[in-house]
Amino acid sequence: MKAHPLNLSGSAAAPWLPWAAALCLAAFAGLALALVATQFGERTVYYLATAVIGGGGALVAFTRREPMRFVFLALLCGLPLTGVLVPPGRFGVTVFDAVMIAMTIALVGRYVMADRRARVPLFPTRSWLIAWLLVLPCVALSQFPALSLVRFVATFALYTFFWFALAEQQRRNGSERLVLLLAGVLLVTALGMFADHFLRSNLSLRGANLNQISYLSGLEIYRAGGFFQDPQRAGAFVATLVTFLLVLTLRGRFESPKIRAAIWLAIVAGLAALPLTISRGAILACLAMSILALFAFNAWHTHVKVLVAALSVTALLVLTQTSLDLWLDVLPTTIRERFLHMGDEFTSRLFIWFDTWEMFAEQPLTGIGPGSFRSYLLETRPGAYDYYGIGASTGVPYVPDQPESGYFKILYEGGLFGSLAALLVAGDTVRRALAVIADRAAPTTARTECIAALAGLGTFGLTFVTVFTMSDVRLGAVFALLLAVIWHRSLERARAGRG
Numbered sequence: 176m177k178a179h180p181l182n183l184s185g186s187a188a189a190p191w192l193p194w195a196a197a198l199c200l201a202a203f204a205g206l207a208l209a210l211v212a213t214q215f216g217e218r219t220v221y222y223l224a225t226a227v228i229g230g231g232g233a234l235v236a237f238t239r240r241e242p243m244r245f246v247f248l249a250l251l252c253g254l255p256l257t258g259v260l261v262p263p264g265r266f267g268v269t270v271f272d273a274v275m276i277a278m279t280i281a282l283v284g285r286y287v288m289a290d291r292r293a294r295v296p297l298f299p300t301r302s303w304l305i306a307w308l309l310v311l312p313c314v315a316l317s318q319f320p321a322l323s324l325v326r327f328v329a330t331f332a333l334y335t336f337f338w339f340a341l342a343e344q345q346r347r348n349g350s351e352r353l354v355l356l357l358a359g360v361l362l363v364t365a366l367g368m369f370a371d372h373f374l375r376s377n378l379s380l381r382g383a384n385l386n387q388i389s390y391l392s393g394l395e396i397y398r399a400g401g402f403f404q405d406p407q408r409a410g411a412f413v414a415t416l417v418t419f420l421l422v423l424t425l426r427g428r429f430e431s432p433k434i435r436a437a438i439w440l441a442i443v444a445g446l447a448a449l450p451l452t453i454s455r456g457a458i459l460a461c462l463a464m465s466i467l468a469l470f471a472f473n474a475w476h477t478h479v480k481v482l483v484a485a486l487s488v489t490a491l492l493v494l495t496q497t498s499l500d501l502w503l504d505v506l507p508t509t510i511r512e513r514f515l516h517m518g519d520e521f522t523s524r525l526f527i528w529f530d531t532w533e534m535f536a537e538q539p540l541t542g543i544g545p546g547s548f549r550s551y552l553l554e555t556r557p558g559a560y561d562y563y564g565i566g567a568s569t570g571v572p573y574v575p576d577q578p579e580s581g582y583f584k585i586l587y588e589g590g591l592f593g594s595l596a597a598l599l600v601a602g603d604t605v606r607r608a609l610a611v612i613a614d615r616a617a618p619t620t621a622r623t624e625c626i627a628a629l630a631g632l633g634t635f636g637l638t639f640v641t642v643f644t645m646s647d648v649r650l651g652a653v654f655a656l657l658l659a660v661i662w663h664r665s666l667e668r669a670r671a672g673r674g
Contacts, residue, residue, distance in 0.1 A: 243281055247339040250274055251353070251652070254360045255367060255402040258649050259380050268329075271648040275332035282335055299341060299666060302603045307331070309596035310545070313589045317544025318551065326546030333651045340659035341666075350624065350663070353656065354423065355434065358441035361416045365444035367401030368409065372451045379404040385573065399451040408647045410454025411638035414461035415653055417445040419631030422468045426623045460637035468630035472612060472622075524579045524641060527563055531578045534587040542590030549576040577646060581639035604632070604658055607665035614673055621664040628660040 239245040250257060250271065257271035286297055298304040310327065317323035343349045367378050375397065377387065381404045389396050403409035420442050429435050449458060470484075534543050534551060543551050552559070552574055560572035577584045586594050608625045611617050635644065635654055644650045 243278060244339070244343070246274060246278060247336070247343070248356070250336075251356050252359065254649055254652060255364045257652075258402065258404075258647060269648050271652065272329050272332060275335055276328060278339070279328075279332045279335040282338065295342075297338070299662060300603070302599055303334075306596040306599045307334075309592045309599070310589065313541045313545060313593045316538075316541045317547060318538075318554075319544050319547045322546050322550060323544035329648075330545070333648065333655055336652055337655035337659050337662075340656050341663055344659065344663040350620075350660070351429070351434070353660075354420070354428075355437065357416060357653075357656065358420060358438045361413065361420065361441040361445045364401060364409070364413060364416075365441070365448035368399045368413075368448040368451050369401075371399040371401045372397075377404065378402045396453060398453045399448070401448075403647065403649075405642075405647070406452040407454050407457070407638075407642045408644050408650060410449060410452035410457030411460075411635065411642070411644045412647070412650050412653065413445050413449050413452070414454075414457035414638065415631050415635045415650070415657075417442055417449065418461050418465050418468075418634040419627050419657060420445075421465050422630045423623060423627035425469060426472075426626065428620060428623045428627070454638075456638050456641050457634075460634045464630045464633040464637065468626055468633070472626045521641075523563065527575075527579050528583050531583075531587065535590065538590060540590045541592050542586070542588045545588050545593070547588055548578065548584060549574055577643035580641060581643040581645060584643045600658075604661055605629070608661045611661070611664045611668055614668060616673060617664070617668060621667065624660050625664050628657040631657045 236242040236246050236249070254271075257269060257274070259270050261268045261270060261273050283297070286294055289295075298307075310330075314320070314323045314327045340353065343353060346352075371377055377384075377400055379400065379402055384400065384405045386405055386407055387398050387400060389398075398406035400406040400409045403412065420438055423429075424435060424438050424442065429438065449461065531548075531552075534548070537543075552562070560574055562573055562575055578587060585597050589596070608629045611625045612622050612629075614622070632654070635650070635657070638644055645654065
C-alpha cells in the first residue's frame with residue numbers, strides 16, 4: 176500500500192528521516208532562542224521557554240487517558256526544576272505552585288461534579304479535615320489576609336500532591352514506581368550540586384544566596400546548592416531522600432538487582448553531594464536517623480539490642496573525653512570550620528527566636544497569619560533592613576522571612592490553632608506508622624516502607640529545627656510523599672480489618 180506523503184513512519188520514508196527532522200527542528204529552535212537572547216536579553220528567553228514548555232506540556236497532558244495522573248508523574252520527574260519562578264517572578268509563585276494549584280482546581284471540580292456515590296473523598300481520614308479547619312481561623316484573622324490566603328492556597332495545593340501520591344500507590348507497582356522516580360530525582364539533584372561545586376554556578380535561576388558564601392577564620396567557604404538557591408534547603412532535601420532510600424534498600428525492600436543498583440547509584444551520589452552543602456544539621460540528621468532506624472527496627476533479640484546500645488553509649492562517653500579538634504581534623508577544612516562555629520551560630524539562632532517572640536505573644540491563638548513573618552517585620556520595625564548582621568559581610572540588606580526555625584515559624588504565624596493542626600497531622604502519622612510496624616500480620620514490604628518513611632520524616636524534622644525548609648516546595652513535595660507512604664499502608668491495613 177502506498178504511504179501517505181505526510182506519514183513519516185510509513186514504509187516509503189527512510190528510517191532516519193524522523194530523527195533528521197527532529198534534529199533540524201532543535202537546531203532551528205536553538206538559533207531562534209539565541210537570536211531572541213541577542214536582541215531582547217536572557218530574561219525574554221526565560222519567559223519564552225517557560226511559555227513553550229508549559230503550553231506544550233498542557234497539550235501533551237490532554238492527549239493522555241488520565242491527564243491529571245500524567246501531570247503528577249511528570250511534575251515528580253522534573254521536581255528539581257520545579258522551584259523556578261513563574262514569570263514575571265515578583266509574585267513568588269513557582270512552577271510547582273502553578274501546576275498544583277491548577278491540579279487542585281481540577282480535583283475539587285471533579286469531586287463536585289461527580290455523582291455522590293462515585294465520589295472519591297478529598298480527605299482520607301477525619302484528622303486531615305480537622306487540621307485544615309483549624310488553619311482557617313489563622314487565615315481569616317491574619318494581620319495580612321491577602322498574603323495568608325495565597326499561602327493557604329499554595330499549601331493546600333501541596334496537600335493535593337499528597338492526595339495524588341496516595342492514589343498512585345493504590346495502583347499496581349505504584350509504590351515501586353514512586354521510589355524509582357525519587358531515586359532519579361535524588362541523582363539529578365546530586366549532579367546539579369556537583370556542577371555547582373566545580374563550576375561555581377548556582378542552577379536555581381535566582382542567583383546566589385547569602386548562605387552560599389561565608390568567611391570563617393579568614394577562610395572562604397562556598398556551599399553548593401545546585402538547583403536550590405539555599406544550600407541549607409538543598410542539604411535537607413538530599414538528606415531526607417538519602418535516609419528514606421538507604422533504610423528502604425538495606426532492609427531488602429526490592430528483589431530486582433536492576434532496581435537495587437539504580438537506587439544504590441542515587442544513594443551514593445546523594446551521600447557524595449551532601450557534604451558539598453556543608454549543612455551541619457542535614458549531615459548529622461541523615462547519619463543519626465539512618466543509624467537509629469536500622470538499629471531500632473531489626474530482627475535482633477532485645478538483649479542483643481541492649482548490649483549494642485550499652486556499648487555505643489560507652490564508646491560515646493570515651494569519645495567525649497577526647498579533644499573535639501582531634502576528631503574534626505579528619506574532616507575537610509571547610510566542614511571543620513563550620514562545625515567549630517556551631518555553638519556560636521546556635522546562640523545567634525536562640526537570639527532570633529526570642530527576639531521575634533512578640534509575634535506569638537501578641538496573637539497567641541491564631542498567630543500573625545501564614546506567610547506573614549517578613550511583612551510583620553517591615554510593618555512593625557520600619558527602616559530596619561539589616562537584621563542580625565546576616566547580610567553585613569556582603570553589604571546586602573536583609574529582612575528574614577522566617578525565624579531560622581520551622582517550628583517557631585508555625586508557632587508565630589499559626590499560633591496555637593496552627594500548631595495544633597501541625598501536631599495533629601504529625602501525631603497521627605507517627606501513630607499510624609508505628610501501628611503498621613508493630614503489626615506482625617502486615618506484609619514485610621509495608622513494615623519496611625513505614626520504617627523508611629518514618630526515618631525520612633525524622634531527618635526532615637531535625638533539619639526543621641534550624642530552618643523553615645517547607646518554604647521550598649520541593650522539600651514540601653518530598654514531605655508529602657513520605658506522608659503518603661505511611662497513610663497508604665495504614666489505610667490498606669484498615670481495609671484488611673486490622674486497624
